[in-house]
Amino acid sequence: METVASNPVEQGVVSHLFEKLIQPAKPQYVAKVGLVGIGLEEHFDWASIKKNYKVAQTNLQKALPEDFFQLSSSKGPLQTKEEMLDWLQSVEKEGIDALVIYQGSYIAGDLAATLARWLKQHAIPVLSWSHDEATGGRLVNNRLCGQNFLLNILSSSNVKYSWLFEHPESDRLSERVMPFAKAAYAKASMNQRMIGMIGGFRVPGFYDCELNEIALLERYGLIVDRVDFETIWKHGQKFKEEDIDEIREALLFHPLCKFNNVTPEQINKSIRLSLAVADFSRQQNYIGIGLKNWPELFDHYGIAGDGAGALIQDIGIPVADESDMGALLTMVVMNQVTLMEGIPTLVDLSLIDNGNDRIGFWHCGGAPTKLINEETGFEVRNHSILENYSIESSMGMLLEFLQKTGPVTIAKYQYPDGARVFNFEGEILSSEMAFRGSYAEVKPEVYEAKDVLSAVLNNGCDHHWIIGRGHFLKELETLNHWLDVSQIDIPKNLDHLYGHSL
Structure with missing residues (x-):
């Protein structure tokens, strides 16, 4: 047989000719992911909580492929049940497919309960995200215990969740967060x-x-x-x-x-x-x-x-x-x-x-x-x-x-x-x-x-x-x-x- 100009196998041997004749594919679904930071100013280092939340926001945005995900974030970490409910109602109007909760520090229980109630009423995938903190002095954020406390309240309210313990600046952040993101994408896009x-x-x-x-x-x-x-x-x-x-x-x-x-x-x-x-x-x-x-x-x-x-x-x-x-x-x-x-x-x-x-x-x-x-x-x-x-x-x-x-x-x-x-x-x-x-x-x-x-x-x-x-x-x-x-x-x-x- 005579060899002619051909399409690379990884593209499909005749897919280029098909695409000339059939209707173009519609744009891929873009999943909306909400990100909210939580913390408590009264007993913890609020400046570091806000700083760490910004770092988390920036690096999560980098980890999510923009062709498939759109991130909608709270302006800063929230600490009261009223702030949480207002933010949740605002993103509900936009429509979100998944929620990531960044644990800035230990939190108030009624904030967690408000979050649990909303998640009970809106069955979307939710990821609780926390990480380590500086040692050798005062415990300035106690975020791991805060994550433990939050997930106890979600579990007690029969709310499903995923969780992640990884520093926002870790080289492995994308690798660790993408299984959740891809699962949320699949669920929403189907x-x-x-x-x-x-x-x-x-x-x-x-x-x-x-x-x-x-x-x-x-x-x-x-x-x-x-x-x-x-x-x-x-x-x-x-x-x-x-x-x-x-x-x-x-x-x-x-x-x-x-x-x-x-x-x-x-x-x-x-x-x-x-x-x-x-x-x-x-x-x-x-x-x-x-x-x-x-x-x-x-x-x-x-x-x-x-x-x-x-x-x-x-x-x-x-x-x-x-x-x-x-x-x-x-x-x-x-x-x-x-x-x-x-x-x-x-x-x-x-x-x-x-x-x-x-x-x-x-x-x-x-x-x-x-x-x-x-x-x-x-x-x-x-x-x-x-x-x-x-x-x-x-x-x-x-x-x-x-x-x-x-x-x-x-x-x-x-x-x-x-x-x-x-x-x-x-x-x-x-x-x-x-x-x-x-x-x-x-x-x-x-x-x-x-x-x-x-x-x-x-x-x-x-x-x-x-x-x-x-x-x-x-x-x-x-x-x-x-x-x-x-x-x-x-x-x-x-x-x-x-x-x-x-």
Whole structure:
């Protein structure tokens, strides 16, 4: 094949051509974070309290990426219940998605009680922030005890909270505060957003791929919009054949494309479907989509939709194969909690290598091309599972490749309501392609592969998993705290090839 000018893999191999043809993405959500300082002038060093609050304000502003966060701060530290209520009512009018409370010193109990009452009525994530103080003389602020006192009152009022003990000028401030900030961002940015189920419902018989819609709305704020294929195909008629031909050529003549056995007709149909879904999703402002890639696409449209889903993901829209709503929920959560850097992709747990402590994750060929391992490239193929029945009648387009190596977080919010999650961190290591499709071998962090397998099977977990790029378990755990999601334990197991339901 002739090599032509190509898009870098990290951007998606044909995403630049998609962006020329589809509606532009709407601006990202910007979360409003309130910052209030608290202290007590009567018994503590008010000058240092005010100075430290300004330092905290300045450095928190630096720690929060301005593309995703807007900070709204009190002018100075507050010390009475009346001041606190006035400030809270003012930011309530503006609307805030999270609250950070800077502990300037010990505080009056009625201020804390007023704060607790307001938080009880306004269920937003709240972070209590304190730090060390100078030693060797009088205890001039007693801020750690003040934080202890504040959190006792919040706890007694059944108010959820997160807390942080880190100096405002610490080099680690951003690292320490961002798990809370990202969790707050994810919670706020998902609220009242739609996910599109393209094809209407899950694939036949995949019972663990459906979630209770009311539970999904109540816990995560997500609304399900179900769209039939006929609507999507009609939407796709607006795209010109010559534009689709250009995308096909850019895909097949990309320097990393090593093989193709899919007909031009099926590739063009797949690209048209991909453009239609991507454009429709941008139009509806979906935060993610589930794609029912069989049986209708096989039986009535003559394609396999996995590759179409891959190209949609390259422009930043999560796509869950087989309309797995729990997988889509997990992908959306990963996308939002990583500030769009997680590149989540759906997989099956298909291999366990006890000797090398690895788990093999595989799916047919619907992973975003941003994940291609550049050392091995990719192939454009007919569906390998359909080939198990008949090579001649199989169809495409699927994109098969080894996924690039690096740190990952793996998770799945569980059937039937997303109230439980199984998650762990690991590393994708170099490997051979154990099975044709999109494949990655993961060595878990903290746990052994056999412990993960035992926990999955003993708990009867859902059969799809989501791999996200980077280690962000702390961010997920923080978000799960605020969403009341319980985490499934991964205990040590003495017999890893035998177990029982729990």
